[in-house]
Amino acid sequence: MTSSVLQATRLVKTFGPTTALAGVDLTIRRGESVAVMGASGSGKTTLLHVLAGITTPDQGEVTFTPANGAAVQVTALGETGRSKLRRDNFGFVFQQGLLMPELTAVENVALALMITGVGRAESTERAASWLAALGLGGMEGRRIGELSGGQAQRVAIARAQVTGAEVVFADEPTGALDSRTSGEVMDALLWATTQQGRTLVVVTHDADVAARCARTISVRDGRLITEGVSA
Incomplete structure (x- = not known):
């Protein structure tokens, strides 16, 4: 059986009176693609942020096991440790790309390497x-404003993977795109991740995007309600 790259246990996260995660257990295997679906406010983005070490849970643990190295308990790290983990091991693709518009495409991608110390x-x-x-x-x-939406998302994918990230987290990466461009971006995202032996976790509301992933998880009221394998 393929080993796990991320293991979440009994995750709880609240924001005031709202429970975003209510005791979530989840295993993500190395090299697989996982889609996380759910209605707005279901907790799916909070789950992604906790897995990626962006947000710390109120209770529970997340363990990241790199391909070469000892397991790391993400939830036991301080902000500096989690920042280093994200920089060195994780890549991110968001709906709007969050690229720097004043930089060119190659500068946006190169910057991810330069902050790790590469010349x-x-x-x-x-x-x-x-x-x-x-x-x-x-x-x-070309600067980001000179690219189409699909091209800009491919720049974001390149930025996410240029460092050799073992896990890429994508939050609605096709949400602002038409169906044809969405398919092209998913082709690029899967090629850059699972087809290179890496892992993809994608939050999406789009059933067509989820169907492209090996496994789909549905979240409702902070709980996992279904898990399925895509055809």
């Missing part, structure tokens, strides 16, 4: 290679 020349070379692999060769010098 500018090597970072730029590796960034350009990822952009080319994702169909953006020749667009390295």
Whole structure:
């Protein structure tokens, strides 16, 4: 059986009177793609943020096991430790990309490497290679506003994977795209993650996006209500 890369146990998270997570247990296996679905306010984005070490739960544990190295209890780390974990091991793709509009495509991607200590020349070379692999060769010098929505999301995917992130967390990565472009972005996202042996966790409201993943989890009122394997 494939080993787990993320293990969540009894996660509880509240925001005032609202319970976002109500005792969630979840195992995510290395190299799989998992879609998390649920209505607005169901807790799905909170679950993603807790798994990724962005938000700390009130109760429960999250353990990350890298391919080479000892398991790390994410929920036991302080803010500095969690920031380093996110920088070194996790990648992120959001609905709006959260790219820096004043930078070019290649600069946005290279920056992810440069903040880990890689030199500018090597970072730029590796960034350009990822952009080319994702169909953006020749667009390295364009600023984000000069790209289509689908192209900008591919820049975000390149940024998420240029560091070799073992797990990519994607929150509604196709939410602002039409159906054809959505399919193209999912092609790129799956190619950059699971087809390279890495892991993808994607929050989505789109059943077509969820169907592209190996497993779908449904969340309601902070609890996992169903788990299914996509055809």
